[in-house]
């Protein structure tokens with residue numbers, strides 16, 4: 760869970776956090792290092808995407824949970840933050856994005 764300093768929308772309650780789902784296939788060994796399930800993060804400013812995640816935060820999660828030589832799949836990759844994070848820690852990556860504008864942003868970011 761990633762708490763936000765702001766509410767991205769509001770219904771019965773303000774929406775003040777983002778969630779990530781960690782899935783593991785089988786029973787892989789526990790990671791050597793892992794932090795809390797509540798991760799502080801720096802707000803990106805959402806300049807590239809309305810729900811843009813912080814690359815540094817994602818990179819730390821990828822390093823912890825994806826072995827060297829592993830593949831990171833983000834089937835809803837938006838502006839490509841996860842792909843950029845995977846790239847920064849030397850993992851292979853595969854992204855899927857529906858929106859052509861976000862797809863272009865992601866491509867630009869990983870080619871930078």
Ligand SMILES: C[S@@+](CC[C@H](N)C(=O)[O-])C[C@H]1O[C@@H](n2cnc3c(N)ncnc32)[C@H](O)[C@@H]1O
Nearest residue numbers: 808810811812835836837838839840856857858
């Ligand atoms: C929460 S955003 C991801 C933001 C991303 N983590 C970032 O930092 O930019 C989810 C993305 O999933 C895309 N999306 C929604 N449905 C999809 C689908 N069926 N296939 C691929 N992408 C989809 C949306 O266009 C949106 O950009």
